[in-house]
Amino acid sequence: MKIGYISTYPPTRCGIAEYTRFLVEAIYSISDYVKVYVFSDTYGKPIYPYIDGNCIVIPSFNPRAEGYYKELIASIDDVEDLDIVHIQHEYGIFHGDKCLIKLMRGLKKRNIPISITLHTVLHHNKGRRYVKLQREIAENADVVIVHSLLQEYELRAQGVDLRRIVRIPHGTKLLSDKVKADKEELGIPSDKAVLLTFGFLRRDKGLEDAIKVFRLLLREHEDVHLVIAGAPQTKEDILYLSKLTKIVMKGLPTKSYTMIRRYLPLEDLMKILSIADVILMLYKERPDHYSVSGVLHLAMGAGKPIVCSRSSRLIEYTELVPELVYYGRGIGELKILVERALYDEELREKATERIMEYAKKTSWERVSERHLELYAELMERRGLEIDFTLSAMSTLWRL
Structure with missing residues (x-):
């Protein structure tokens, strides 16, 4: 399975960048049949693709630049046979409503299943602009992932089809017994x-x-x-x-x-x-x-x-x-x-x-299992061939 994440990524200092790295590391820890690409922001990174751990990082976009979706689409087109694209969305990163929707529509034209995590869901009190945007995001995605019940039902109240929404908790990094400090x-x-x-x-x-x-x-x-x-x-x-x-x-x-x-x-x-x-x-x-x-x-x-x-x-x-x-x-x-x-x-x-x-219960390993299961479901809906397994020690689970 070839997975493409659109996200900020270290050394960018933000929570979404760290989130994506934790998720990618956990995915590789439980499956030998995945290949992960991160189409990242360009901040503090080389202009060429590089390896971070097991994943391939392709610096692709400046989220504050006009028309950043064009750079992302071009980078994604350079990778053959992506099975899924997953956008890690945060309002502080993806500026410009039209760019994001154009990006998603461009991916749909390429018949690539789209998953998007809304790390922040805005209440309808923020105004019609954001209600419209969140509806458009859901309409152009195969699935919208949220982390809490509050997010899930706020989207439902705004008219998003509940069948498109999947709640997966934020992952948890467990403190290792090997960490020694005084x-x-x-x-x-x-x-x-x-x-x-x-x-x-x-x-x-x-x-x-x-x-x-x-x-x-x-x-x-x-x-x-x-x-x-x-x-x-x-x-x-x-x-x-x-x-x-x-x-x-x-x-x-x-x-x-x-x-x-x-x-x-x-x-x-x-x-x-x-x-x-x-x-x-x-x-x-x-x-x-x-x-x-x-x-x-x-x-x-x-x-x-x-x-x-x-x-x-x-x-x-x-x-x-x-x-x-x-x-x-x-x-x-x-x-x-x-x-x-x-x-x-x-x-x-x-x-x-x-x-x-x-x-x-919310360890990154378990959360990554749920992501892989979800990706497989999306591929199956599209009639795409699924070629991945989890490690023998893992057990698929539902939240």
């Missing part, structure tokens, strides 16, 4: 309990609340240490982070927290996750946007208790461990939740058990 590597005393918040450092990540609750905890608990790890994503984020460190963190003892202000390679991130005792995800709601947090799945893969806000991006966790969900009733409420996550051993054990069960 707190002292980061200059943190080994007897400190680490509160971690990580990912792209933006205004909507609730960093102020994390710092405020940490300041409150320090008054009663000398054994806590805050780690903020990640990089700003835009110029606006850089200014926000500068203000945060100057004003919000002012007066905190410098040895009580660690700021790691850089983009973290996966290996470094896994080490930091391994030393965390509690993870804070105090996201602000983004009105009219339905998506699922990739950072949440990295956190769950580490099997650590998470204290999170009631954000639609975190809906999986709010259903999984409601005891540790912050309702936004004030820092006092948040302090109690963090203390429970740190010191209530019975709750920590229950939370960890539920988290790990869900993390294994």
